[in-house]
Amino acid sequence: MVARRFYKRWSDYKRNKYLYALLLPILVWYGIFAYGPLYGIQLAFKDFQIMQGIAGSPWVGLKHFHYLFTASPDFLQILGNTITISFYHIVFGFPAPIVLALLLNEIRHNGFKRVTQTISYLPHFLSWVILAGILTVMLSPSTGIVNEGLRLLGLDPIFFLGDPDYFRFTLVVSNIWKEIGWGTIIYLAALSAIDPHLYEAAVMDGANKWRQVLHITLPQLMPAITILLILRMGNVLDAGFDQILNLYNPSVYSVADTIDTYVYRAGLLQMQFSLTTAVGLFKNVVALLLVLFTNFIVKKAGQEGLL
Amino acid sequence: MHSIMTRGERLFQIAAIGFLTVLSAVMLYPFVHMIAVSLDTPVHAIRPGLHLYPLEPTLEAYRQAFRYDGIYYGFTNTIFRTVVGTLLALCIMTMGAYPLSRKYLPHRYPLMMVIVFTMFFSGGLIPSYLLVKSLGLYDSVWVYIIPSLVNTFSFIILRNFFITIPVELEESAKLDGANDIRILYSLVVPLSKPILATVALWTAVYHWNAWFDGLIYIQDQKKIVLQILLRRLVVENLDQELQMAMQQANTQYVVPETMKAAVLMISTLPILIVYPFLQKYFVKGIIVGSLKG
Numbered sequence: 001m002v003a004r005r006f007y008k009r010w011s012d013y014k015r016n017k018y019l020y021a022l023l024l025p026i027l028v029w030y031g032i033f034a035y036g037p038l039y040g041i042q043l044a045f046k047d048f049q050i051m052q053g054i055a056g057s058p059w060v061g062l063k064h065f066h067y068l069f070t071a072s073p074d075f076l077q078i079l080g081n082t083i084t085i086s087f088y089h090i091v092f093g094f095p096a097p098i099v100l101a102l103l104l105n106e107i108r109h110n111g112f113k114r115v116t117q118t119i120s121y122l123p124h125f126l127s128w129v130i131l132a133g134i135l136t137v138m139l140s141p142s143t144g145i146v147n148e149g150l151r152l153l154g155l156d157p158i159f160f161l162g163d164p165d166y167f168r169f170t171l172v173v174s175n176i177w178k179e180i181g182w183g184t185i186i187y188l189a190a191l192s193a194i195d196p197h198l199y200e201a202a203v204m205d206g207a208n209k210w211r212q213v214l215h216i217t218l219p220q221l222m223p224a225i226t227i228l229l230i231l232r233m234g235n236v237l238d239a240g241f242d243q244i245l246n247l248y249n250p251s252v253y254s255v256a257d258t259i260d261t262y263v264y265r266a267g268l269l270q271m272q273f274s275l276t277t278a279v280g281l282f283k284n285v286v287a288l289l290l291v292l293f294t295n296f297i298v299k300k301a302g303q304e305g306l307l
Numbered sequence: 308m309h310s311i312m313t314r315g316e317r318l319f320q321i322a323a324i325g326f327l328t329v330l331s332a333v334m335l336y337p338f339v340h341m342i343a344v345s346l347d348t349p350v351h352a353i354r355p356g357l358h359l360y361p362l363e364p365t366l367e368a369y370r371q372a373f374r375y376d377g378i379y380y381g382f383t384n385t386i387f388r389t390v391v392g393t394l395l396a397l398c399i400m401t402m403g404a405y406p407l408s409r410k411y412l413p414h415r416y417p418l419m420m421v422i423v424f425t426m427f428f429s430g431g432l433i434p435s436y437l438l439v440k441s442l443g444l445y446d447s448v449w450v451y452i453i454p455s456l457v458n459t460f461s462f463i464i465l466r467n468f469f470i471t472i473p474v475e476l477e478e479s480a481k482l483d484g485a486n487d488i489r490i491l492y493s494l495v496v497p498l499s500k501p502i503l504a505t506v507a508l509w510t511a512v513y514h515w516n517a518w519f520d521g522l523i524y525i526q527d528q529k530k531i532v533l534q535i536l537l538r539r540l541v542v543e544n545l546d547q548e549l550q551m552a553m554q555q556a557n558t559q560y561v562v563p564e565t566m567k568a569a570v571l572m573i574s575t576l577p578i579l580i581v582y583p584f585l586q587k588y589f590v591k592g593i594i595v596g597s598l599k600g
Contacts, residue, residue, distance in 0.1 A: 009413070016413070019406035019487050020406065022403065023403055023406040026462075027403070033453070037435040040437050041431070108312075120331065121586060130537065132542050133537060137567075137568075181334075264523075276433050284430075
């Protein structure tokens with residue numbers, strides 16, 4: 001009996017030997033580059049000594065975590081910055097594409113609609129290095145066009161990239177610039193799926209445009225909005241690493257240093273490998289828990305979950 | 308829908324079109340400004356105010372940019388990583404996604420779980436950095452390609468597409484004596500051209516824009532990518548880099564402002580050229596992806 005089952009298994013493998021051969025390279029890649037780094041996580045509980053390597057460095061238990069939460073001068077501020085910036089992105093950046101999609105959906109002139117979409121998607125395809133380079137020129141306090149505009153209005157110039165009071169605002173607005181158009185795609189797809197009969201019925205009942213948006217369009221968009229919002233909440237510890245690393249400078253570290261930028265600076269530039277591995281582990285564990293939690297909520301809300 | 312508009316509706320249309328026109332103009336202006344400055348002579352380029360087009364068109368800034376070694380190395384390395392990285396990624400992901408799309412493959416589900424898990428948990432920056440160093444990839448151009456070879460999201464999109472290819476097609480090919488590898492390249496790949504094009508464009512744009520690996524893993528100045536050069540010139544404002552870039556420049560025809568604008572445009576232009584395709588395939592891809600990621 002066992003022998004027969006073994007034989008069946010074996011012939012299954014043999015029949016699919018080419019498929020397994022095709023699969024092998026990618027599995028090796030995942031083994032090395034996705035699972036390999038998990039081995040280095042032990043550094044969070046060790047004091048890394050370059051000469052001894054990862055395995056040979058001495059264990060120190062929870063020392064680094066204890067330090068981060070009780071003695072570190074920066075960590076709590078960095079955690080606070082990360083959550084605050086992320087929160088601003090959600091409060092102001094998340095609704096922006098919804099509003100744009102609703103407006104585009106009302107435009108009857110198709111050519112105009114298409115041109116607007118084409119322009120608004122463009123910044124999404126460029127890197128933050130390019131966009132930061134352009135922003136530096138546009139926002140310069142002495143020669144930038146934005147500050148010239150402010151001066152024309154009789155206002156004082158603002159150092160958008162160097163003033164802690166304005167830096168987060170700059171982050172939020174420039175991120176909207178990059179992603180607003182791109183964000184509309186899913187909503188426009190959802191909008192085009194709405195049954196036109198609903199609107200016809202509403203017009204028969206004498207509903208004006210505003211009432212149609214309020215009572216038909218928005219409720220129909222709600223499932224898409226809910227899912228995307230919940231998913232976004234799951235990434236609350238991602239405050240936009242590429243963007244911040246290319247836009248910030250020491251004068252705004254107090255408001256703009258986040259978990260990822262701190263790990264890069266303290267870890268790779270100051271070689272505090274163990275401490276920053278601990279920071280990274282903290283972030284990844286929290287992120288995983290948030291994903292599991294939001295997935296649970298999505299399923300509870302009657303939607304198909306991710307996992 | 309296209310019946311006669313009421314007065315209120317017409318007013319709304321005008322207001323909405325007006326608002327969107329202003330919004331588009333604001334979003335587009337920074338690019339127009341950089342193009343205009345990069346093509347202008349210093350006298351006009353550094354004057355304050357709007358720059359909608361060059362007042363005295365010249366290609367001097369671009370000529371100076373291409374005279375600079377850094378641009379040459381950056382361009383070559385960026386093209387290398389974009390072309391080779393995209394081709395290798397397509398190969399390994401297609402090869403891997405096909406077996407995992409076949410319902411009869413034993414252990415298909417746990418293998419897929421092993422892959423999907425990596426989307427939600429990783430070792431973090433420092434362990435990855437130490438791994439890359441210990442593999443001897445530090446300061447090698449292969450660091451641009453190998454550690455980021457597979458993108459799990461693209462991989463899942465590919466696999467989900469392969470699932471929709473009916474098994475009957477491959478069964479008849481198998482009766483004719485074709486093995487799985489042959490079926491993949493002569494049957495499945497031709498049927499999947501649109502999705503492969505989408506994934507290829509995603510990967511190529513990723514490579515063109517990637518800069519962080521170049522920042523942390525590359526020391527050798529001949530191995531830098533365009534984005535890193537750009538970062539030094541326009542983001543970090545390194546004087547040393549600028550001096551090298553401006554060597555032998557005649558400041559009557561080119562100044563740092565126009566030079567920086569030209570380098571910015573050189574790195575943006577390839578994206579603009581493929582932009583019509585990007586828009587078409589990216590939009591298709593994101594809609595396919597959002598249906599069931």
